[in-house]
Amino acid sequence: MSGTVPFVRAVPVPGYHLRVVTATELPVESRVAPASLAKTAAAAAAALVFWFLPLGLSPLVQHALAISLFMVVAWITHAIDHALAGFIGCYLFWALNVADFPLAFAGFADSTPWFLMGAVFFGVMATKSGLARRLAYLVMRAVGPRYARLLFGLILADFLLTFLVPSGIARVVIMAAVALGLMEAFGVGRTSNIARGMFIILTYTATIFDKMIIAGAASIVARGAIERVGGVEVLWSRWFLAYLPCDLITIFVAWRLTLYFYPPEKPALPGGESVLKEAVRALGPWSALEKRAAFLMATAILLWMTDFIHHISAPMIGLGIGLVATLPTIGILDTDDVKRVNYLPIFFVASAVSMGQVLVATKALDVLTDALFAWMAPFVTNVYSSTLVLYWSAFAYHIPLGDETSMLATSVPVLMTFAKAHRLDPLALGMVWTFGAGAKIFVYQSAPMVVGYSYGCFTARDMLKIGACLTVVESLIMIVIVPFYWPLIGI
Secondary structure (H helix, E strand, O other): OOOOOOOEEEEEEOOOEEEEEEHHHOOHHHHOOOOOHHHHHHHHHHHHHHHHOOOOOOHHHHHHHHHHHHHHHHHHHOOOOHHHHHHHHHHHHHHOOOOOHHHHOHHHHOHHHHHHHHHHHHHHHHHHHOHHHHHHHHHHHHHOOEHHHHHHHHHHHHHHHHHHOOOHHHHHHHHHHHHHHHHHHHOOOOOOHHHHHHHHHHHHHHHHHHHHOOOOHHHHHHHHHHHHHHOOOOOHHHHHHHHHHHHHHHHHHHHHHHHHHOOOOOOEOOOOHHHHHHHHHHOOOOOHHHHHHHHHHHHHHHHHHOHHHHOOOHHHHHHHHHHHOOOOOOOOOOHHHHHHOOOHHHHHHHHHHHHHHHHHHOOHHHHHHHHHHHHHHHHOOOHHHHHHHHHHHHHHHHHHHOOHHHHHHHHHHHHHHHHHHOOOOHHHHHHHHHHHHOOOOOHHHOHHHHHHHOOOOOOHHHHHHHHHHHHHHHHHHHHHHHHHOHHHHOO
16 A cells, blocks of 8 residues: 555665665655556546436435545555545545535544554654564574574564554564574575565564454554444454454464475574574663653553453554653654654545545445445354355455555445444454455555565465465354354453
8 A cells, every 4th residue: 555654664685684764764756656647537537427327326425426436446546645545535525515524524533543643653662662673583582593483483573563563564674674684594595485484474464463453554444433333332452352362373373384385494593592692682781762662562552451441442542652652751752753754544544534424424325335235135144154254255355455454444334334234243243354354365465465575585476375375264263263252252
């Protein structure tokens, strides 16, 4: 997704080193993708044709759908930056009298985009302080020098970093730096099984862990839509507990699959445990910045995990802790850090939420529900068939749309309307659908995958092989935990 990288960009350079530069260090032409006139014109033409088609709908509904069509086509084709396409759509809702200004831009007053802003601040804190890299190396040292254990450590560190760095791209960048260092220590090249195994799995898991934890734009958008349109409370702690068995099984299965497909050329790290100890020693003692960042993040995680007690919303906690980090007396983030943040992904989420609000208010969402999900009703008869249909439908629906955030932003509100119309549990349906969007088999389906692919250590065929296996495994896990485990925690 254009604009997805909130604060860093990975720049692989020769010699197995990784330099992380801020967005403001990049030349303008590399930060701003050139707009495609043909794609923009196609999106506008599709919307214009739909505007005048004799569909028998009320003008308000048809016009709302036409503008939404422009936004969705622009997002799918990457005609222009996602945030700019969203801004244009919000403006058209207002300028063409489809909605008044407060409704057309309602998403900017919703908690969802500001939850994402807090998550972005978390990522900046973890990377600037060095806490994220220290955690990764500590896990590596704990698991030992054998390759099988180091691979397990990479996957485990990727999972743990999801709490601290709620950006899949940023986690790929951080873990890639660790993997490149391990490749150099092993003395292997980028086409070796060791390199392929490490990079394929750290890239893939970075895209699915943030669906099992409310972290990153996609799950944050889904959570907001489930609460707003589904009318149910979505607790961070309940979401985490619901997918905890899936997390544990996924970590183990991903590890074993990678070892099976990519057996290492060398079973252990040359130099043994001393290499890992030296890597941790090179980080030096814990700095005051790391300690303050760790304290704030631990506070946020504790509050999120106990939200079933105090019911303080997850966005309020996330944004609040993120803003505390910017206070002069705390000193973790300064004005320059805040200026370097790319706010376009936040604005994209706000515009996507605004579109959903307009579709709900104009009753256009009811039309979409009938068109997109009416076929599903005969199959949603019991918990087993419902889980399979939802999971695989989300997986298939994601393939042509590409970007998971825009896919969830446009489909979850429709799904919630379907759930209420058929007296189904909006929370359960929304969680399964969101999880299904995390299953991927093609590199283009996720920005973190594109970043991981750019290091040149695995091929599209590798992604298809690992992705297909894990997609099937995840569906089997859901068939077990949804009917038997979720009712125990109140879902």
